[in-house]
Amino acid sequence: MTGSFLKNLREEKTNGAARVEEILAVLSRTYPDAGTALRFETPFQLLVAAMLSAQTTDRQVNKITEKLFKRYREPRDFALLTPEELAREIKGCGLYRSKSKHIIAASRILVEKYNSQVPQNLAELELLPGVGRKTANVVLNVAFGQPTLPVDTHVFRVSHRLGLARARTPEKTEEELLAIIPENARRAFHHQLIAHGRVICTARRPRCSNCPLAYLCPSRSIQEKRVTT
Structure with a gap:
C-alpha cells in the first residue's frame, strides 16, 4: 500500500x-426525551x-394493554389462559391469533424455566416463542438498560437514507x-431514529426541508426530487 492510499484511508475513517x-449530536438536541411509547410496569x-x-x-x-394488564399481570396469569381466551382480549391487534399462542407459550416457559422472570440475554430471549431479534433487543434496551440497537422499520429506513448502513436485512x-455507533449512545440512538422516522424522515414524502440532519444526509436531493415529481 502506498503512503497516499493509507493517508486517504485514515482521513476517510476520521x-x-x-x-x-x-x-x-443533532439527534440528541432534537429528540432529548425520545423513548418507547409502549406502556408497561415490568x-x-x-x-x-x-x-x-x-x-x-x-x-x-397501549389501548389493548391498558385493559389487558389490569386483568393479567404476571406470566402465571397468561400461562393459565387458552389461546382463544387471550385472542379475544387482543383482537384489536394484527395477527392476534398467532400472538395469543406465542404469548401463552412464552409465559409458560418463563414460569417453568425462569421462575417467572424475563431472561436478560439475547440468546435466551430469542428462544421464547414469538420473540425475534428485534423484540428481544427492545426488551434488553428498554427494560434492562442494555446498549442494544433494535432495528425496526424506522431505524432501517433512516439509517440507510443517512448512509449509516447499506445492508439489505x-x-x-x-x-x-x-460497528459505528458508540456503546454509550446506542440506547438513545435507537429511540431518536424512531422519533425522526415518525416526525421527519417518513416513508412517504419525507420532510427534508425541515430536517435538522439535511446538511449531513446524502439522500436529501433524491428524496426531495421524489416528493416534487
Whole structure:
C-alpha cells in the first residue's frame, strides 16, 4: 500500500467518525426525551407489549394493554389462559391469533424455566416463542438498560437514507450500526431514529426541508426530487 492510499484511508475513517458524532449530536438536541411509547410496569409487560406491536401501532397496543394488564399481570396469569381466551382480549391487534399462542407459550416457559422472570440475554430471549431479534433487543434496551440497537422499520429506513448502513436485512443493518455507533449512545440512538422516522424522515414524502440532519444526509436531493415529481 502506498503512503497516499493509507493517508486517504485514515482521513476517510476520521471523517466518517466525525460525521457519526455530528449526527448523534443533532439527534440528541432534537429528540432529548425520545423513548418507547409502549406502556408497561415490568419487564414481562414490556415483553408482551413488544410481542403485540408487530404489524400494530404502539398507540393501538397501549389501548389493548391498558385493559389487558389490569386483568393479567404476571406470566402465571397468561400461562393459565387458552389461546382463544387471550385472542379475544387482543383482537384489536394484527395477527392476534398467532400472538395469543406465542404469548401463552412464552409465559409458560418463563414460569417453568425462569421462575417467572424475563431472561436478560439475547440468546435466551430469542428462544421464547414469538420473540425475534428485534423484540428481544427492545426488551434488553428498554427494560434492562442494555446498549442494544433494535432495528425496526424506522431505524432501517433512516439509517440507510443517512448512509449509516447499506445492508439489505435488519440483522446485517444492526451489525453495521453497532460497528459505528458508540456503546454509550446506542440506547438513545435507537429511540431518536424512531422519533425522526415518525416526525421527519417518513416513508412517504419525507420532510427534508425541515430536517435538522439535511446538511449531513446524502439522500436529501433524491428524496426531495421524489416528493416534487
